[in-house]
Amino acid sequence: MERGERTGLAIAVAGHIVLFGLLSVGFLSTPNPEKLKVTPIDISLVKDVALEAASPNPNEQAAQSIAPEEGLPEDAAPPEPVEAEPEPQPAPPPPAPQPKPQPQPKPQPKPEPAKPQPRPEPKPQPKPQPKPAEKPQPQPKPQPKPKPAPAKPAPAKPVREAKPAPAAPAKPSPAARPSTAKPSTPARGSGQSQTATTAKPRGSRLGDNFLKGLSPDPSPSKSEAAPAAKMGAQQLANIASAIQRQVQPCANRQVTPGPGAEKIRVAINLHINRDGSLASEPRVVGHTGVDGENDRYVDRVDALAIATFKGCSPLRGLPQELYDIPNGWRNITLRYKLPG
Amino acid sequence: MNPVFNMDAASLSPVALFIHADWVVKFVMIGLLLASIWTWAIIVAFSRKLARTKKGMTRFERDFWKAEDIDAFHRMEQDNELPSARVFSAGVQEWRRSTAGGHIDRDGTRERLATAMGSAVAGEIDKLSDRLNVLATVGSVAPFVGLFGTVWGIMRSFTGIAQAQNTSLAVVAPGISEALFATAIGLFAAIPAVIAYNRFSHGVNRVEASLNRFADGFHTTLSRQLDQAR
Numbered sequence: 186m187e188r189g190e191r192t193g194l195a196i197a198v199a200g201h202i203v204l205f206g207l208l209s210v211g212f213l214s215t216p217n218p219e220k221l222k223v224t225p226i227d228i229s230l231v232k233d234v235a236l237e238a239a240s241p242n243p244n245e246q247a248a249q250s251i252a253p254e255e256g257l258p259e260d261a262a263p264p265e266p267v268e269a270e271p272e273p274q275p276a277p278p279p280p281a282p283q284p285k286p287q288p289q290p291k292p293q294p295k296p297e298p299a300k301p302q303p304r305p306e307p308k309p310q311p312k313p314q315p316k317p318a319e320k321p322q323p324q325p326k327p328q329p330k331p332k333p334a335p336a337k338p339a340p341a342k343p344v345r346e347a348k349p350a351p352a353a354p355a356k357p358s359p360a361a362r363p364s365t366a367k368p369s370t371p372a373r374g375s376g377q378s379q380t381a382t383t384a385k386p387r388g389s390r391l392g393d394n395f396l397k398g399l400s401p402d403p404s405p406s407k408s409e410a411a412p413a414a415k416m417g418a419q420q421l422a423n424i425a426s427a428i429q430r431q432v433q434p435c436a437n438r439q440v441t442p443g444p445g446a447e448k449i450r451v452a453i454n455l456h457i458n459r460d461g462s463l464a465s466e467p468r469v470v471g472h473t474g475v476d477g478e479n480d481r482y483v484d485r486v487d488a489l490a491i492a493t494f495k496g497c498s499p500l501r502g503l504p505q506e507l508y509d510i511p512n513g514w515r516n517i518t519l520r521y522k523l524p525g
Numbered sequence: 526m527n528p529v530f531n532m533d534a535a536s537l538s539p540v541a542l543f544i545h546a547d548w549v550v551k552f553v554m555i556g557l558l559l560a561s562i563w564t565w566a567i568i569v570a571f572s573r574k575l576a577r578t579k580k581g582m583t584r585f586e587r588d589f590w591k592a593e594d595i596d597a598f599h600r601m602e603q604d605n606e607l608p609s610a611r612v613f614s615a616g617v618q619e620w621r622r623s624t625a626g627g628h629i630d631r632d633g634t635r636e637r638l639a640t641a642m643g644s645a646v647a648g649e650i651d652k653l654s655d656r657l658n659v660l661a662t663v664g665s666v667a668p669f670v671g672l673f674g675t676v677w678g679i680m681r682s683f684t685g686i687a688q689a690q691n692t693s694l695a696v697v698a699p700g701i702s703e704a705l706f707a708t709a710i711g712l713f714a715a716i717p718a719v720i721a722y723n724r725f726s727h728g729v730n731r732v733e734a735s736l737n738r739f740a741d742g743f744h745t746t747l748s749r750q751l752d753q754a755r
């Protein structure tokens with residue numbers, strides 16, 4: 186090697202080092218690689234077939250809710266026992282507890298004056314009023330007497346509102362008792378028979394508007410089964426959007442294989458485990474949008490669709506109660522379309 | 526400009542591209558880089574030598590035609606390394622050998638003078654154009670070597686696609702970028718080599734033509750002297 190070549194070699198080495206050093210520190214590098222990134226692309230997931238409500242036995246109309254049977258209206262009609270009052274009151278020991286409520290009925294007289302006003306029974310009114318003041322206990326007889334009077338309106342109201350009989354007497358009692366600690370006892374104490382009294386403890390638990398919103402017409406349905414969780418359009422849209430949100434990153438990575446390929450819609454069937462993982466390879470079950478121009482990309486788009494769902498599984502956050510029902514997401518068919 | 530080594534795949538840093546590459550591609554890159562360095566070394570050395578030679582030859586021929594006494598001029602320029610000086614020296618030595626004896630064969634002497642100086646010209650040109658074959662080789666082969674590295678790297682990238690089960694650009698792009706870097710280095714080495722080869726070939730041809738003209742002129746002078754010799 187001549188002296189001149191040695192000089193040239195030194196110059197060349199120095200030049201290369203300088204050049205590659207400049208390139209290494211970014212002298213010619215792209216100013217902002219972020220600008221080169223592709224903008225996010227869109228994927229649309231559409232259910233292949235719109236699903237309707239899929240309750241096992243869908244009810245067009247809910248069965249009419251009926252208050253618990255507490256006895257026939259006839260039982261509640263006390264007038265008959267009232268007529269026989271004198272006999273049971275002295276004779277049966279059960280009436281013994283009844284007297285206790287009787288002191289409370291003393292306040293009842295207050296309602297009584299209201300009711301009697303429309304009614305033409307002057308006798309009961311004067312009797313109870315003086316009695317509470319003087320002797321509560323010794324006068325059991327007059328008390329039962331006024332009771333028949335409040336009991337009478339009860340049968341009348343059921344007739345109007347079609348309510349069970351016991352509910353009706355309950356109404357006046359809460360309205361009329363400002364101070365009573367035992368609201369139910371006086372109602373029981375009405376001249377009804379003993380059996381009826383023990384069998385109807387629940388009547389007063391119902392609100393007075395428990396029939397609100399129900400039509401008087403009897404429902405044609407006989408089903409009393411609770412409606413199952415069903416896959417409606419709303420739930421379906423939620424699941425589809427949840428799946429779409431999770432596979433979007435994978436879909437954004439797919440590259441359109443050629444012009445026209447984005448028109449192809451692939452119906453893809455997923456078998457999903459309960460934990461969201463794929464139970465089997467996604468299966469292509471059909472295509473739409475295939476024409477002579479893009480049919481050569483069909484296989485490629487199929488592969489992209491499968492890769493998209495495989496790449497972004499397991500799917501999280503799908504509603505568990507909609508998993509194992511008919512048309513649930515255990516086996517769901519989605520329509521996949523390439524972005525673009 | 527931030528003087529920090531940018532090692533991510535998106536940069537154009539040769540170091541990053543080299544580090545990420547396959548070992549075959551690395552080998553190709555190293556070879557091409559050495560070829561590029563050698564090419565530039567030759568370019569620098571040869572251009573300087575060619576310019577010096579042309580300048581020296583111009584000065585030597587001007588001095589030669591001015592010189593009164595060829596023997597004195599030969600003694601003065603005996604150690605000159607210039608091609609024209611070598612050719613002149615070869616002619617003078619052949620002249621002395623041919624005219625040493627009593628009898629002079631004019632035709633034979635002319636033939637021997639022409640042969641001696643022609644062979645000296647060819648020898649000088651060979652010596653001058655010694656490194657040009659390196660430039661020619663690098664210029665013609667480096668692109669193919671770089672292409673080999675690129676093909677290998679792209680094959681490796683596609684293998685990566687098959688392994689990743691993913692055709693996204695993020696999987697393919699780094700490998701292809703590294704692979705293409707091999708071709709870039711190949712072209713980086715080949716383009717200067719081809720340009721320099723053409724340019725230096727032209728320069729060597731001109732030197733050769735100039736030497737031949739000088740040899741012809743000297744031969745003419747000697748031939749005239751031969752006619753006058755008794």
